[in-house]
Amino acid sequence: MEECDNTETTQWIRNWLDGRSQRIAVNGLMSKGKPVMSDVSQGSVLGPVGLFVGDMGSGIECTLSNFADDTKLCGTVNMLEGKDVIQKDVDRLEKWACVNLIKFNQDKYRVLHLGHSNPRHK
Template identity: 65%
Template sequence: MSGVPQESVLGPALFNIFVGDMDSGIKCTLSKFADNTKLCGVVNMLEGRDAIQRDLDRLERWARANRMKFNKAECKVLHLGWGNPKHNYRLGREWIESSLEKKNWGCWWMINHMSWQRALAAQKANCMLDCIKRNVTSGLREVILPLYSALMRPHLQYCIQLWGSQYKKDMDLLERVQRRATKVMRGLEHLSHKDRLRELG
């Protein structure tokens, strides 16, 4: 059986020790988080494709030697970047299915654009703001600012290094959420939009 035992402190720790040598001999980038494994590589020539396939073969041999199984139904190939040749890969004898999107640690990875992730971040932050407006009667900066920092900002900043805004329309979407938050605070009416955003830090 594979997986991390739930509701246990010792179980996941022992599992991490057990899979600690999984990346031995791997040439591409291997990311491990609990029982989740990601293999990443750059493919601009056939050598890159062959390197990824060799590492997949190594992982399959490691799993067999350690009597583990990869959940092949969960394994997906995500081809990122313009002009990607979209090679096929296999894990063991089974071909890995390609996907246009994949949710990874709460962030959506999508082919060639991350606008969906930005829209989702804005939507969650707006929901938090609506919750604050419904439940907090005070509009004082000293009250609203800590709530914004604790409840809204995490949604706007989570994994921003990955999906960070490249287009003005996406930046405007996120700034609209922040402007809404400044309108809840009393005493900022005389400030310009930029100065209001600065108040949020």
């Protein structure tokens, strides 16, 4: 099997985002432009690249849902072992991202704790 070199693809995407800014208009008022830090390319911009993330959930025990550039990992913790299952899945996703030269935006990581007397594991 031929090894894939992602250097050109990565640079191509960087060039697509480099120097771009975004503004928002509400009720006729325009915001100041802010640099674009990430993007979900629209239309056929990435059509020829053929990115495939279908194997992202391989080996994941919890519920994994993906939509565009959003990934959610959901699990239930009734006992401490449940916390370990979720952590192993997070570790699997991080390993997958590293192998595939993809970075998750850790600034957007959130944990939602539900239930009474929840110990709020980190």
